[in-house]
Amino acid sequence: MNIFDLTAFVLIGICHIMLYLQLIGYARFTWKSILGFGLFLFVFLTIVLSATGYPEFNLIIMLLFLLGLGLLKQREGLPFAQSLYFALASLFLITLARMLLMDLLFRIVIHSSLPLSIGIGGLPHLIAVCLLLLSLTLLRKKTGKLGRFVTTGPLYYVSYVLLAAGMMALILISSPSVGILADLSRTYGNASLILAILLFLVILLFFFLSSHLSKEKMQLEYKRNTDKELLDYMEKLEVMHEELASFRHDYLNLMLSLDQGVRNRDIAQIEQVYQDVIKPATERINHAEYELVKLARIRVPALKSILSIKIIAAQRKGITVLLDVPHQVQKAAAPLADLVRMIAILLDNAVEEAADSLEKELEVAFFEADGQQLFIVKNSCHQQEVDLQAIYQKHYTNKEEQRGLGLFSLKRLVDAEPNIMLETAFDRPWFTQVLRLNRAAYEGKGTE
Amino acid sequence: MSIFILEDDIIQAEDLKRVLGGICANRQIPYDFIYATAKGERLLDKMTEAAMNAIYFLDVEIKGEQHRGFQLAQQIRERDEQGIIVFITTHYEFAPISYQYMVSALTFIDKGLDEEARYKSLEACLLHYQSSNSKSLPADDFVMETAEATVRLPFAEVEYIMTAGPHRLELVAKNRIIHFYGQLKKIEQLDDRLIRCHQSYVVNVEQVQAYHSKDRQLTLKSGTVIPVSRRLASQVRAAVRTGEERGNFHEHF
Numbered sequence: 001m002n003i004f005d006l007t008a009f010v011l012i013g014i015c016h017i018m019l020y021l022q023l024i025g026y027a028r029f030t031w032k033s034i035l036g037f038g039l040f041l042f043v044f045l046t047i048v049l050s051a052t053g054y055p056e057f058n059l060i061i062m063l064l065f066l067l068g069l070g071l072l073k074q075r076e077g078l079p080f081a082q083s084l085y086f087a088l089a090s091l092f093l094i095t096l097a098r099m100l101l102m103d104l105l106f107r108i109v110i111h112s113s114l115p116l117s118i119g120i121g122g123l124p125h126l127i128a129v130c131l132l133l134l135s136l137t138l139l140r141k142k143t144g145k146l147g148r149f150v151t152t153g154p155l156y157y158v159s160y161v162l163l164a165a166g167m168m169a170l171i172l173i174s175s176p177s178v179g180i181l182a183d184l185s186r187t188y189g190n191a192s193l194i195l196a197i198l199l200f201l202v203i204l205l206f207f208f209l210s211s212h213l214s215k216e217k218m219q220l221e222y223k224r225n226t227d228k229e230l231l232d233y234m235e236k237l238e239v240m241h242e243e244l245a246s247f248r249h250d251y252l253n254l255m256l257s258l259d260q261g262v263r264n265r266d267i268a269q270i271e272q273v274y275q276d277v278i279k280p281a282t283e284r285i286n287h288a289e290y291e292l293v294k295l296a297r298i299r300v301p302a303l304k305s306i307l308s309i310k311i312i313a314a315q316r317k318g319i320t321v322l323l324d325v326p327h328q329v330q331k332a333a334a335p336l337a338d339l340v341r342m343i344a345i346l347l348d349n350a351v352e353e354a355a356d357s358l359e360k361e362l363e364v365a366f367f368e369a370d371g372q373q374l375f376i377v378k379n380s381c382h383q384q385e386v387d388l389q390a391i392y393q394k395h396y397t398n399k400e401e402q403r404g405l406g407l408f409s410l411k412r413l414v415d416a417e418p419n420i421m422l423e424t425a426f427d428r429p430w431f432t433q434v435l436r437l438n439r440a441a442y443e444g445k446g447t448e
Numbered sequence: 449m450s451i452f453i454l455e456d457d458i459i460q461a462e463d464l465k466r467v468l469g470g471i472c473a474n475r476q477i478p479y480d481f482i483y484a485t486a487k488g489e490r491l492l493d494k495m496t497e498a499a500m501n502a503i504y505f506l507d508v509e510i511k512g513e514q515h516r517g518f519q520l521a522q523q524i525r526e527r528d529e530q531g532i533i534v535f536i537t538t539h540y541e542f543a544p545i546s547y548q549y550m551v552s553a554l555t556f557i558d559k560g561l562d563e564e565a566r567y568k569s570l571e572a573c574l575l576h577y578q579s580s581n582s583k584s585l586p587a588d589d590f591v592m593e594t595a596e597a598t599v600r601l602p603f604a605e606v607e608y609i610m611t612a613g614p615h616r617l618e619l620v621a622k623n624r625i626i627h628f629y630g631q632l633k634k635i636e637q638l639d640d641r642l643i644r645c646h647q648s649y650v651v652n653v654e655q656v657q658a659y660h661s662k663d664r665q666l667t668l669k670s671g672t673v674i675p676v677s678r679r680l681a682s683q684v685r686a687a688v689r690t691g692e693e694r695g696n697f698h699e700h701f
Contacts, residue, residue, distance in 0.1 A: 028614055324544035365545040372598070376545055388625045389618070411627065415616050418596040418629040425624035441596045 004122035008129045012098060013045075013062075014038035015132050019090040020066045022140050023147035024083065026073045041065055055174045059095075059167070063087055082151050088163040089203075094132065095170055096200040101128035146207060149214030159206045162199055169196040229305045236308045240292070254278065291315075291323040298329045298366065306340050307364070310347035314362055317355045324365035324376075333373040333437035334420060338413050343375060345410045346433055350379035357382045359429060373437040378430055386426045417442075449477070449581055450498040452491055453484035454506045454520060455536070460559070461486070464505065464536075464570075471571050477578050486510070488520040492527070501530045503577045505557075508537040508547075521551040532577050592638060597628040607655045607668055609635050611648035622670070645684045646677045659688045 017037050021029065029037075041062070048057055070083035105124035136143070150156065169192040172184055254277040261269035292311065298304045307323075314321050332339045347364070354362045359380035366375050392411045414422045419441035423434040451468055455461035461484040472479055483494050488510070495502070504524055510516035521533050533553040538560065547553060554576065557569050590606045592599045605621040611632055612618040619626040636644050641653045645666060651674055658667045664676040666684070676684050 322544070324546050326544065326546045326550075363545050365549075367546040367550070369546075369550045370598075374546075374549060376549070378545060388623075389620070414627055415613050418615070421597050421599070421629070422627040423624060424626075427623055436597075438596055438598070444595075 002122050004126040008122065008126040009045075010038050010042045011126075011129045011133055012094065013041040015094050015098075015129065015136060016062060016066065016090050017041070017069065018133075018136050018140075019094055019143065020069065020086055022136070022143040023086040023090060024070055024073045024078055025144055025147055026069075027144075037069075056171050058174060059091060059171055062091055066090065085151070085156075085160055085163065086147065088160075088167055092163055092166045092170060093200070093203070096166075096196060097132055098128055100197070100200070101131060146211050149211045149218075150207060152214055152217070155206045155210045155213075159203055159210070162203055162206070166196055166199040166203065169193075169199065226301075229301055232305050232309055233301075236292075236305075236312060239312060291321055294323045294325045297325045297327065300329065300332055300336070302336055302340050303329070303332060303343065303366075306343055307347075307366075310344065310351065311364070314347075314351045314354065317351065319351065319354045319360045319362050322361070322363045324363065324367070326367050329366060329368070329373070333439040333442045334417055338417065339437075342410055342413050342435060345406045346375070346377045346435070349406055350377045350431070350433075353381040353431060354379040357429060368439070371439050373439060375435040375437075376432065378432040380429045381431045382429070384428065386431060388424050388426060391424075449479045449577070450502040451479055451482040452494070452498075452502055452504045453482065454486070454488060454491055454504070454510070454517060455484060456486040456507065456510045458486075460507075467567060467570060468505075468574065471567070471574050475571070475575065475578075477574055488516060488523070491520065492523060495524070495527060501532075501581055502528060503532040503534070503573065505534050505536055505573075508535050518547050518551070521547070521553065525551050530580075532573070532580070534573050590638070592628075592630065592635065594630060594634075597630060599626060599628055601626075603639070603641070603652070604654070606642075606652045607670055607672065608649055608651040608674055609642075610650075620672070643684065643687050645680055646675050649674055653687050656688065659684060661685065 014034060014037075017034055021027070021034075045058060045061060048061060049055065066087035067083055070078065070080075070087065074080065074083060102124050105128055109124065150159075172188060172192040173196060254273055257273050257277075258270060261267075261273060292308060295304050295308055295311075298307065311321050311323060334342075350362055350364075354360055357380040361380045363378040364376070365378075366373075368374070392407050394408045411422070414420050414435070419438040421434075421436040421438075423432075423436065425432045425434075453461055453464055453468075455464060465482050465484050468482055471477070480498065483491070485491050485494070491504075504521070506517040506521055508515075508517040517535060517537075521535070524531060524533065533551055535547065535553055535556045536559060537556060538558075548556070554573060555569070557566065557573075559566075561569065588603045589600055590603045599619065601619075601621060607620045607622070609617055609619045609632065612627065615629055615631065617628055617630045617632065617635065619628070632644070632648065632650055635650050636642055642650050643653055645651050651666060651668070655668045655670070656666050657669045659665075659676070660667065661681070664678065664681055666674045666676055668674065
């Protein structure tokens with residue numbers, strides 16, 4: 001072993017780690033820590049392999065190491081099956097790609113007029129690994145996307161089996177020294193090399209196919225979502241229309257009674273109609289409808305839709321809703337899907353609390369100030385005291401199981417975006433939650 | 449100290465003037481003058497005569513101009529950053545929450561309140577004004593500004609800041625908590641009164657009630673208990689000593 005080989009071994013470990021992290025979508029490690037992991041893995045493997053003399057440990061330890069890293073992401077909801085899948089994929093693909101590249105480089109050296117010594121000294125190994133590392137870095141966005149698509153694609157289970165088979169073939173190729181494996185290796189060694197190469201090509205093809213298919217599926221889903229939003233909006237319009245119709249009905253009736261009063265010059269009857277019907281009706285129109293009209297200033301359909309649905313639901317529960325959208329809102333300063341979820345959780349929670357309270361009031365505000373987008377929900381609640389830290393814990397429940405989980409996921413969503421701040425305050429009877437979205441930080445990230 | 453009133457109904461304006469004057473007399477709050485007007489421009493002119501940090505009672509809707517009070521508040525903020533703004537309004541529909549945030553208004557007072565409740569709210573405003581002015585120092589705020597987040601609140605309200613995940617902090621204050629993006633290391637450097645007492649806690653020394661060296665815990669004035677790590681115990685003890693000299697808190701052995 002020379003310096004080229006040593007460097008190549010460290011780098012190959014880094015390649016595995018990088019591809020794996022890209023696939024599972026975990027981007028919180030710095031370059032330094034990845035380098036550290038690579039070095040650690042190298043030293044550890046060298047010790048284990050020279051101590052035990054079983055080359056098959058190489059792959060198994062790598063696999064375990066990657067799965068260990070995957071635990072970080074498992075806390076955020078990555079299933080173990082997927083973690084294993086990605087670990088297998090990164091081991092198999094990188095190992096095969098390195099083998100094929102080295103072979104290719106070696107052939108080039110032999111067939112060219114370059115001195116043969118270049119081909120032997122471990123240099124092709126290093127070059128191959130460097131090429132791999134370079135392409136991994138260049139393609140990191142693509143692999144990240146692939147990781148997200150591939151597990152939802154139709155070929156997930158098939159490729160799982162293929163990867164497992166590929167892994168087996170790799171172990172056989174690595175000239176293992178455990179009894180049965182060694183026998184198998186002697187008999188099927190060459191066959192498994194060919195099998196591995198075939199599988200490599202097939203799996204690559206699968207990955208391309210499934211990322212393509214998933215992209216189409218995503219587009220379809222997006223369209224379905226927009227359709228659903230449109231339906232929700234229509235439903236809301238229908239509700240408004242119904243209310244208007246019922247008002248018209250009342251209106252005609254009261255006109256009749258007024259008519260009679262006027263005919264008879266019965267001022268007492270007129271006054272009674274006014275007090276009983278006209279006055280309360282005016283209040284009703286003024287209030288509920290007026291609030292919804294303010295939603296027109298929100299130019300993001302998804303936000304408009306979620307707000308209108310939740311506000312109508314609140315009004316139906318007898319809650320007085322005040323909506324405050326002083327300026328136009330053209331776009332959200334956070335990933336839209338996440339923001340919609342956050343708003344839904346905040347409002348569900350607030351409506352539930354307000355409905356139980358004496359005051360039954362809910363204020364919702366959405367506006368910009370000092371380069372920040374603020375979404376504020378303020379509701380009356382019946383509790384005397386609120387433990388502001390406890391409500392975001394996973395198993396905190398007030399009444400229902402769902403509620404606790406709602407705020408827990410809200411906090412997780414907030415934590416995922418650096419530009420989002422969440423402020424929670426309680427000043428009896430007012431419970432206020434403020435989402436602050438830093439616009440510059442979000443838009444800066446978008447154009448990167 | 450000066451008190452400004454924007455109100456277009458002369459009877460209400462005089463009434464408010466009378467009530468505010470009464471509160472100041474009862475509570476022995478000294479003031480230079482109470483100035484009431486129906487015109488925002490006049491109020492702005494008059495501001496040049498007053499010392500900074502005044503208190504403003506603004507009617508939100510002035511003669512059909514729904515947002516006049518709010519616009520004036522914005523103009524006042526440009527001139528008097530620390531002044532206290534109180535909105536007065538007939539109906540909460542005219543008192544949107546965004547106003548409060550956009551000009552950092554203290555509160556809203558509903559004109560519909562009965563005499564006693566109104567007196568209480570006005571009194572609370574004036575007392576707040578007096579206490580914030582008596583310090584006669586520039587505002588003592590906790591300010592943390594990064595590319596991702598801006599956190600600002602009165603320093604005295606900050607109890608402690610803890611790590612709540614990778615690059616995520618949780619600031620615990622009186623009656624509220626704030627989740628934001630940042631690093632504890634940076635927070636520690638913001639102010640001498642913020643000391644690191646644990647791997648994932650930075651505490652505001654001024655909020656410490658007592659240090660229990662046996663269980664290595666800090667008890668805060670709010671009753672909250674915070675862990676102290678072995679490594680930082682001596683440092684915390686030193687901070688406690690300094691605090692003791694100032695008569696802030698006590699060490700328990």
